[in-house]
Amino acid sequence: MRLGRIELGRRRLWAAGAVLAAVGVLAALLGYGLHTGPTQRAESMLVGRAAPRLTGRTLDGSTFRLDSLRGHVTLVNVWASWCAPCQSEMPLLAKTARTYRSAGLRVATIDTRDGVGQARDFLRKVGAERFASTSVRDPDGAFAVAWGATGAPETYLVDAQGVVRARRIGVVTPRWLAAHLVPMLETR
Amino acid sequence: MRRRGTAVAALLILASLVFAGVALAQRAPGRPPSLDQRVTDVAAGLRCPSCQGESVADSQSEVAKGMRAQIRSQLRSGRSPDQIRSWFASRYGDSVLMTPSGHGIDALLWVLPAGLFLAGLAGIALMVRRRRRPAAARVEPAGEPESQPEPEPETEPAGDHGKHDRPARRRDTDPVIRIATVTAVVLVVLAVAVPGLWRSSGTPASSAASGAPRAEPTPAASTSMNAQSWLQLGLVLENKGSYEDASRAYRNSLQLDPGDKQVQLRLAFALLRADHPKQALPVARAAAEHNHTPNAVLILGLAQRANGQPGATRTLREFLRMAPDHPAAPQVRRLLKGSR
Numbered sequence: 001m002r003l004g005r006i007e008l009g010r011r012r013l014w015a016a017g018a019v020l021a022a023v024g025v026l027a028a029l030l031g032y033g034l035h036t037g038p039t040q041r042a043e044s045m046l047v048g049r050a051a052p053r054l055t056g057r058t059l060d061g062s063t064f065r066l067d068s069l070r071g072h073v074t075l076v077n078v079w080a081s082w083c084a085p086c087q088s089e090m091p092l093l094a095k096t097a098r099t100y101r102s103a104g105l106r107v108a109t110i111d112t113r114d115g116v117g118q119a120r121d122f123l124r125k126v127g128a129e130r131f132a133s134t135s136v137r138d139p140d141g142a143f144a145v146a147w148g149a150t151g152a153p154e155t156y157l158v159d160a161q162g163v164v165r166a167r168r169i170g171v172v173t174p175r176w177l178a179a180h181l182v183p184m185l186e187t188r
Numbered sequence: 189m190r191r192r193g194t195a196v197a198a199l200l201i202l203a204s205l206v207f208a209g210v211a212l213a214q215r216a217p218g219r220p221p222s223l224d225q226r227v228t229d230v231a232a233g234l235r236c237p238s239c240q241g242e243s244v245a246d247s248q249s250e251v252a253k254g255m256r257a258q259i260r261s262q263l264r265s266g267r268s269p270d271q272i273r274s275w276f277a278s279r280y281g282d283s284v285l286m287t288p289s290g291h292g293i294d295a296l297l298w299v300l301p302a303g304l305f306l307a308g309l310a311g312i313a314l315m316v317r318r319r320r321r322p323a324a325a326r327v328e329p330a331g332e333p334e335s336q337p338e339p340e341p342e343t344e345p346a347g348d349h350g351k352h353d354r355p356a357r358r359r360d361t362d363p364v365i366r367i368a369t370v371t372a373v374v375l376v377v378l379a380v381a382v383p384g385l386w387r388s389s390g391t392p393a394s395s396a397a398s399g400a401p402r403a404e405p406t407p408a409a410s411t412s413m414n415a416q417s418w419l420q421l422g423l424v425l426e427n428k429g430s431y432e433d434a435s436r437a438y439r440n441s442l443q444l445d446p447g448d449k450q451v452q453l454r455l456a457f458a459l460l461r462a463d464h465p466k467q468a469l470p471v472a473r474a475a476a477e478h479n480h481t482p483n484a485v486l487i488l489g490l491a492q493r494a495n496g497q498p499g500a501t502r503t504l505r506e507f508l509r510m511a512p513d514h515p516a517a518p519q520v521r522r523l524l525k526g527s528r
Contacts, residue, residue, distance in 0.1 A: 045280065113250055141257055145254040148279035
């Protein structure tokens with residue numbers, strides 16, 4: 001009888017151990033999920049895939065098609081004239097476009113949830129008037145969403161074959177350009 | 189006592205059924221919902237990517253407004269809510285879905301509660317059976333003291349009653365423990381398999397199965413890591429500022445494709461940023477060999493400078509001559525000015 005009790009006690013111990021292990025595993029899974037969740041979000045699903053369609057009326061009233069830039073390395077920038085970081089970023093984008101134009105770089109933009117007048121004034125002010133003909137109007141923000149943008153500014157680097165190669169959340173920096181854009185222009 | 193418990197349980201079940209019925213009745217389609225209602229329904233199932241725990245239907249952020257505009261335009265063009273959800277998952281990842289997707293690691297969220305619920309039900313059923321049987325058995329062996337709990341064959345010789353009774357009791361005790369153990373083992377096995385599941389739920393290949401419109405898969409999308417995939421991983425890590433991890437990824441890439449000057453350059457840069465100038469210098473030299481590009485010269489110059497080599501200034505001046513408009517040029521000029 002005593003041995004029987006001991007055996008039963010052991011079984012209960014095993015069962016308790018098993019349940020504890022299960023709870024531990026669940027807790028570990030939860031912890032892992034909490035730890036890895038936000039970093040996964042930072043990466044774009046588009047990198048390595050064909051660039052989404054970008055065709056529409058531009059700030060100068062013409063029609064722009066991103067497809068027409070196939071064969072060029074292209075920066076696609078999501079911006080708005082009301083967005084302060086975009087204001088500080090635009091001069092660098094304009095300068096980069098000028099510097100690397102001969103190397104094959106083109107810049108297209110998505111002017112999201114913005115007024116046409118304000119946007120054109122802003123481009124003129126920062127010396128980026130040229131962008132008006134490649135800035136697609138996005139009054140309801142649908143284009144920015146089609147590119148997977150989570151805010152403005154955001155910039156996507158599209159290679160000559162039309163595949164998205166990198167994404168920058170926030171203001172583009174000379175370092176980011178040196179790390180991603182410049183090597184791509186050199187290897188063309 | 190037991191009757192009262194049964195009555196309470198029955199009442200609880202009845203109450204849940206009534207609530208479920210009311211909820212279903214409220215959702216029953218009287219007339220087709222308006223476009224606004226359909227937009228709100230789809231938006232309520234999507235998580236606003238720039239908010240904390242808010243759905244696209246609730247959020248007033250610019251992104252959520254853009255997402256609602258997309259939903260409206262896609263519903264107008266005749267796409268189904270499921271197609272729209274897949275489309276958003278292809279842009280923002282599965283994390284944009286309020287409801288777990290049902291493949292990869294998310295499948296656990298569907299399977300586990302149902303499995304645990306069934307295991308619990310089975311456990312309760314077995315416990316009830318076990319309690320009833322000994323109660324019935326206790327009546328039969330006359331004179332046997334009630335306090336004698338669970339006699340075991342090895343320890344106590346018993347009459348015929350005991351012999352028939354004991355194996356039945358043992359069968360009744362074991363399954364409860366067995367179910368708990370099996371559940372635990374299943375959980376542990378799932379946990380071991382999880383890293384694979386997790387990877388598959390995040391890759392473009394697996395989300396292609398959800399029916400979202402997809403572009404051609406690229407080398408980085410293949411499951412086995414080739415040199416290109418390691419390079420891509422390194423770039424992502426570098427962009428996040430994890431230079432140690434990035435340099436490891438670049439090294440892996442170089443092991444598979446040792447001659448890639450591009451990766452050598454990236455590795456040298458990552459090593460410099462990770463504060464390993466000694467390791468960076470030979471890599472930068474290899475990258476600059478037969479590769480007289482501004483970037484290669486720049487990284488070599490920076491590596492030389494970090495190692496205190498006298499040739500650094502000359503190399504950096506060479507870089508400025510080659511690419512005076514390079515985005516890094518102003519910083520290099522400042523460096524040279526400072527070291528004078």
